[in-house]
Every structure is written in C-alpha cells, then in structure tokens.
Amino acid sequence: MPPPPPPYGSGYGGGYGGTDPLSGMPPLAESGRRILARVIDWLIVAVPLAIIGIPFDIYERATRDGNDFGDTVNSLNGGSQLVFQLITIVAYVAYDTVMTAKNGQTLGKKLMKLRVAMLNDGSTPPMSQSLLRAVVLWLPALICCACLWPLLLLILILVDKPYKQGLHDKAAKTVVVTAQ
Template sequence: MSMHQSPPPHQSYGYWQPTYPPPAVPPVVGPPPEALGNQGARLAARFLDAVFIVLALLLVAGLVILIQNLTVDNELIGMVTGVVGYAGIGLVLLCYEPVMLWRSGATFGKRICGLRVARLDDGQDLSFGGAWLRWFTSFLMGFVPFLGLVNVLWCLWDKPFQQCLHDKAANSVVVVARSAP
C-alpha cells in the first residue's frame, strides 16, 4: 500500500464508522425552557419562606415564654411547656417546606412568587419522601462551608433545567405555577 492509497474497507484505523440505521435519540424528559421558574423569583421565594419560618418560630417561642411566665410557681408545667415549645420549633423547621411541597407543590413564598416544585419526570407534585429528601439535602449542605451557597447558586449555570443540587437529589424542578382555568 503506497502512501497515497486509502486503507482497505475492512480496516478502520480509528475512523468513525456510522451505524445503520442511526441510533434513536432518546426523548428529553422534563419541562420546556419557558416553563422553568425564574432565578430571581426563586431567590425571592426562598427569602419569603425564611421570613415565614422566622415568624412561626417567634410565635412558638413567644407562646412558650408567655405560658412559662404565667406558671412561674409550677415547675412541672414550665418544663412541659419547654418541651412542647422545642417540639413546636422542631416541627416548624422540619415540616414547613416538605409538608407544603408534598400537599400543594409550593410553600407560601413560592405561591406568592408564582412558582411550584414538580417531579422532573412527569411534572406532578413531589411525594412526601421526595419533598423531605429535597429539604433534607439542602439542610445538610448548609452545614458544609460554602456548599450551601453553591447549592443555591447552582441553578444559575445548570443546564437544561436550572436545578439546584437539592433538586438533583430529589429529581425535582422549579417551574412556573399552573394557572387555574
């Protein structure tokens, strides 16, 4: 074989050999780009949710302090209200976001901003486990230096669905809320 001859047809020499018929392109699963939630609205919703959580915590703490001040002379009642108060604070922190996402697809902040959280595969509301996983992974990432910030900012460069890391963990996506017909 001289230098200017092409290789015999049975030798590939690393050349790409097309397959016939070409492989089918898998369908893209997920919402169209116009259905995705705006990052500014998502940030505003997160801020509003933080305000609502702080208000709920202040309400629970205020009730506990009020009850304890009214029952200063009874140690048992004071201890019980303290335990109930801590349980109430724990319930607010642990249940606000997961329960609301599971029940209605949106927290108060997301509703105000016209957003909802949906399963990436079919657009339906998250299951309780999916909503709790989404919240819990975000919560855990908040304890790792800078990871909590990276998690929240991830949607700025993620393609194609603008998911944060906690969305990826729960296979969820933030979309514009469906309007009532």
C-alpha cells in the same frame, strides 16, 4: 431471568438523544423569583421561631460578655438551645415537606407563581421525595453551614444546565417551574 436494565441515559435526565423530560411542562422558574420565594418561606418560618425562641434563651449568647466556644458548648449542653435547634430543624423541614407534597408549592412559591414538579412527569412530588428535598435543602444550613450551604445551592441553581437544579432538586429528582 430478570429483564435487562434500561439503557444508559433513559429515565432521569433523558440522556443524549433521549426525550426531554420537560416537554409538555411549564417553563422552568426564573432564578430571581425562585430566590424571592425562598426568602419569603424563610421569613414565614423564622419569625414565629424567633418569638418561640425567647423562652429557650436563644438570645442569651448575644447578650453575654464571655462569648467564646466553651460558653457556647456549655450553653448547648444546658439543653434549652439544643431543644430549640431541634425545633428549628423540624419546623423548616416539616413546612417545606408538607407544603411541597400537598400541591408542589410553599407559600413563597405560591406568591411567586412557582411550583415544584417531578422531573420525569411534572407531577407533584410525593411525601417521600418532598421530605428528601427538604432535608437536603435545610439540614446542612441549620446544623453547620448557615452561610455556605445556601450560597452553594444558589450557585448550583444559577449554573446548572439544563434544569436549574440545586442539590436538593437533584436528590429528589425535581425541578421548579412556573405555576399556571
């Protein structure tokens, strides 16, 4: 007979009356520093992608006269912009995943003296959790919701109590803390 499941409220989040998972960890990151770190990371990936995008004609739509939905679909069906979209997704997700799994810090977080930590013990997220966090962070923004997704994440980080988690943090069970 298997052992009974743990009581409600144990593990992730601590529950009412449970131990605080953040005890012994550095303080949670300030929202302003966290936002600035994300902007730095976005630029670190976006600038090389902008240069790489020139041969893929990603700027063609902006310079064409006929800029309607049919032109966009036909252009994407041409292949080069679709390939570039896939390169963009891979670049953002890979950057965030590898850097976070390495030491909990992207370059932006390192500059802002922040790091990503597992909520349950403060350790550096393993590759699987780093990948999950990066996919939830970047995929919706890069596929369909470039303006709304980052805004939703920002609002959730600002209002989430007590851990200041965005959906990407909740999915991976991580928090962003100050680095020592």
